[in-house]
Amino acid sequence: MKRLIIQFLLGLLPVLGFAHGGEDHGDAKKATVSPASYFSSEAASEIYELLLKYSPIVPGKEASLRLYLSEYNTNSPIDSAKLEVTVADNPNIKITVVRIDKGVFELKGIFPEKKAYNLVININSYAGIDLIQLNNIEAGKELAPPTIASSPHSHWYSSNWFFGLTGLLIGLLIMFFVNKSRSRKMVAGAIILFCLLPTATYNPASAHGGEDHGDAAGKTGGGGSTTFIVEKETQFLFNIQTKKIGTGDFNESSVLLGTVTAAPQGRAVIQTPQAGKIVSLRVAPGQRVGKGQVVAVIEQQVDAGTQISIISQSNSVNAEFEAAKAQYDRLLGIADIAAKKDITEAKARFESARKNKALFDANTGKNTGSTKAITLTSPVSGVVGTFNYAIGAVVNSGETLFEITNLDQVFVEAQVFATDAEKLKSATGFTTISNADTLVYKLKMISAAQSVNTGNQSQKVVFEIINPKGQFKIGENVNVRMTGNNVIRQVVIPNEAITDVNGKPAVFIKDKAEQYSISFVVKGQSNDKFTVIAKGTEDGERVVTANVYQMKMMYLNQ
Numbered sequence: 001m002k003r004l005i006i007q008f009l010l011g012l013l014p015v016l017g018f019a020h021g022g023e024d025h026g027d028a029k030k031a032t033v034s035p036a037s038y039f040s041s042e043a044a045s046e047i048y049e050l051l052l053k054y055s056p057i058v059p060g061k062e063a064s065l066r067l068y069l070s071e072y073n074t075n076s077p078i079d080s081a082k083l084e085v086t087v088a089d090n091p092n093i094k095i096t097v098v099r100i101d102k103g104v105f106e107l108k109g110i111f112p113e114k115k116a117y118n119l120v121i122n123i124n125s126y127a128g129i130d131l132i133q134l135n136n137i138e139a140g141k142e143l144a145p146p147t148i149a150s151s152p153h154s155h156w157y158s159s160n161w162f163f164g165l166t167g168l169l170i171g172l173l174i175m176f177f178v179n180k181s182r183s184r185k186m187v188a189g190a191i192i193l194f195c196l197l198p199t200a201t202y203n204p205a206s207a208h209g210g211e212d213h214g215d216a217a218g219k220t221g222g223g224g225s226t227t228f229i230v231e232k233e234t235q236f237l238f239n240i241q242t243k244k245i246g247t248g249d250f251n252e253s254s255v256l257l258g259t260v261t262a263a264p265q266g267r268a269v270i271q272t273p274q275a276g277k278i279v280s281l282r283v284a285p286g287q288r289v290g291k292g293q294v295v296a297v298i299e300q301q302v303d304a305g306t307q308i309s310i311i312s313q314s315n316s317v318n319a320e321f322e323a324a325k326a327q328y329d330r331l332l333g334i335a336d337i338a339a340k341k342d343i344t345e346a347k348a349r350f351e352s353a354r355k356n357k358a359l360f361d362a363n364t365g366k367n368t369g370s371t372k373a374i375t376l377t378s379p380v381s382g383v384v385g386t387f388n389y390a391i392g393a394v395v396n397s398g399e400t401l402f403e404i405t406n407l408d409q410v411f412v413e414a415q416v417f418a419t420d421a422e423k424l425k426s427a428t429g430f431t432t433i434s435n436a437d438t439l440v441y442k443l444k445m446i447s448a449a450q451s452v453n454t455g456n457q458s459q460k461v462v463f464e465i466i467n468p469k470g471q472f473k474i475g476e477n478v479n480v481r482m483t484g485n486n487v488i489r490q491v492v493i494p495n496e497a498i499t500d501v502n503g504k505p506a507v508f509i510k511d512k513a514e515q516y517s518i519s520f521v522v523k524g525q526s527n528d529k530f531t532v533i534a535k536g537t538e539d540g541e542r543v544v545t546a547n548v549y550q551m552k553m554m555y556l557n558q
Contacts, residue, residue, distance in 0.1 A: 037143070041134045042513040044072050047127050050134060051232050051513040052107075052119070057139040059114045065107040065137075066100075068232040068513070071127055073542065075235060075242040075510065077103020081125035085109075088118040088133065095119070103236055114140030227517040228558045230551070235514075241546035242510050243494060246539050250488045253527040254423055256480040258414035258432070258463070260472045266406035267474070268380045272395045276300035276374065281391055283384045289404060291381045296401060298374040317353075317360045324353040382406035407470040412443060414480045415458040424448070429483045430463060431528055434471040440528055442466045443480060481528050491537055492530040497545045498523070499552050507537060508544040508551045516544070518555055 041052045049072045054065040069078045079102045085095040087109075095109040111117055119134040230240065280297035283289055328346040331338050385403040389395055412432065416424065430443035444466060449459030463480060465472060472478070497507050498521070506520045521536030537543065544551050 039138065039141070039143075040514075041136055043132050043134050044513075045130050045132050046072060047130050048072055048078065048123055048132060049075070049513060050121060050132055052134050052137065053232070054137070056142055057111055057137070059139050060110065060112055062108060062110050063139070065109075067097075067105040067107055067121075068236075069103050069105065069123070070232075070236075073242065073244045075240060075542070077101075077236050078123075078125050078127060079103065081123055083124075084122040086120045086122075088120050090117070093117075101236075111137075111139040225558070226519075227511065227515060228555055229514050230516055230554060231514055234554075238547050238550045240544060240551065242542040243497070243545045244540065244542050245491060245493050245537060247489060248492050250490060250492050250525065250530060250532055251428070251483050251527065252486050252488055252525045253481050253483045254420050256414040256416055256420065256461075256482060258412040258478050258480045260465075260474055260476040260478060261411045261413050262405060262474050263409040263411055263464075265380060266382065266409045268378060268382070268404045270295060270376055270378070270401045270404065272298050272374070272376070272397060272399055272401065274298065274300045274374060275394075275396045277394050278389055278391050278401070279373070281387070285384055285386050285402075287384045289378045289381065289384060291378060293378050294375055295378050295384070295404075296376040298376065298395070300374055314360065317357050321350075321353040321357045324350040376401070378404055380404060380406060405474060407468065407472065407474075410465050410468050410472050410474070411446075412463040412465060412478060412480060414461050414463060415453075415456075416449065416461050417456075417458050420482065421449075421459060423482060423484055424461065426485050427482045428485050431481050431483070432465070432478045433528060434468075434478065435476065436471045439471075441468060441471075483527060488525060488532060490524065490532045490534070491539055492532055493537065493543055494545050495526065495529060495531055497543045497548060498531060499548045501552060501555070507533075508548065508555070509537070510542040510544065516551065516555075 038053050038055055040054075043050045049070050051068040052065055053068070054063065057063040067083075069081060069083075070076060071078060083097045083105060085097055085107055087093040087095065093109055093111065095107050098106045098108070100106050107119075115138070116135075117137045117139060119137055121132045121134065123130045123132065234240075276298040278296060279299045281295070282293075282297075283295045289295060324346070328343075328350040331343045331346045335343060382404040383406070385405060387402050388399075389401055395401070424445070430445060431440050432443055433440055442465075443463040445461060446464050447462035449461055452459055493507065498505050499508075500506070501518065501520070504520050505523055506518050509517050509519055511517050519536045522534040524532035524534045526532065
């Protein structure tokens with residue numbers, strides 16, 4: 001019985017060993033390559049870029065061609081342009097021009113013969129007058145049919161049937177020798193062979209000997225192409241704009257970290273001078289108030305002892321005032337016989353009593369009862385902040401009700417380290433950008449550092465933002481860009497042209513009318529508008545500066 005089992009396994013083993021599933025030799029699916037769906041011709045000058053797209057032209061029948069007109073440097077579509085189109089060496093062919101959209105025109109005409117034509121475009125627009133020729137407009141030419149990608153070459157010895165039959169014959173031979181042999185060593189060797197052979201796998205790559213089947217090796221390198229196609233319609237739809245870069249003068253700059261603070265006369269804290277109850281709030285959060293405007297009224301609670309003292313002092317002040325007034329009036333009535341010295345003394349006593357009474361009434365609010373009203377006014381002009389208490393709340397002395405802030409004048413406290421401290425002396429300007437908009441604001445240094453932070457050895461420098469327009473908030477972190485006087489002459493590009501692709505800075509360069517490429521760059525110095533490019537771009541290239549994110553998505557999704 002054991003011998004029969006061993007014979008069966010030995011017969012099945014070569015079939016399993018030589019059969020290799022998963023590879024398709026000869027029955028592979030054939031891949032089709034999509035051809036272009038239109039013909040195109042492009043031309044450019046220093047002002048304009050032209051792209052002509054058209055379907056196959058039938059000689060003798062009216063053909064419709066689509067012309068895209070844009071500025072060469074900016075890629076912006078040209079609107080309100082006057083075009084005159086003629087056929088070179090054949091003035092009898094009439095070409096009509098119809099505006100379809102901004103920068104898009106439709107050309108119609110009849111091309112009588114099957115040959116290549118050249119169109120001469122006379123352009124007159126706000127960008128200037130120019131004459132450009134589009135070459136090789138081929139009439140009678142058909143689009144290329146879909147091509148079938150070449151499948152791997154199949155040999156007869158690579159067929160599954162060949163390996164199956166070969167394995168079966170080898171199995172029969174092994175069974176024959178095992179039956180003939182009575183040696184236990186032979187049987188043991190057959191069992192070991194049974195255990196080891198299935199571990200060997202067939203490698204089709206080694207069997208083919210490293211041949212190159214078509215262009216598969218070049219297309220499966222593991223990375224995407226650096227060039228990609230963006231049709232002109234998509235460029236106009238997403239407003240993809242470019243800028244021709246070049247070598248220019250660049251002022252190096254440094255960035256300082258700063259915090260927005262209020263100006264000395266631009267912030268006020270409204271606090272209660274005495275303990276009491278809030279009986280009136282004359283302003284609301286977000287309301288703009290002026291200097292001296294009443295903002296709240298506090299009702300002070302007076303105890304019995306204090307009330308008696310106030311009444312007593314009030315009686316004394318009033319009595320003194322009445323007595324001084326009566327004496328002064330009496331002496332005025334007999335001024336012709338009274339001594340001048342007595343009249344002068346009476347007048348001085350009356351004036352002193354009157355002032356004391358006025359001061360006492362102002363402090364008590366003419367209220368000698370159990371309560372006293374305290375009026376709070378704003379010491380500055382500004383906007384009221386959030387409230388900490390509501391009407392009816394009892395507050396203690398010195399508690400803050402709310403704050404009033406004037407954002408029309410704000411300061412920036414910046415940290416300056418030793419490496420940038422010397423640059424402050426020769427800096428030509430200071431700017432910053434708020435988080436609320438993208439405008440650049442100028443700063444003026446009003447106080448240099450008077451001390452050094454012992455913790456990080458930084459110096460605190462105070463700047464004033466010129467005309468902040470209320471765009472900066474107190475406590476906001478901003479970057480202060482310090483422009484130096486050292487001029488660098490290198491290739492510079494706008495900051496908005498640089499994006500991050502897979503963790504690396506990159507720019508998109510326009511190569512042709514519908515062809516773009518990505519270039520990874522090495523950045524150098526930068527300021528609030530431009531960045532020096534040490535490597536990755538060249539003088540005269542057109543880089544994408546508007547809607548770079550859409551270009552990034554199209555590149556990643558190619």
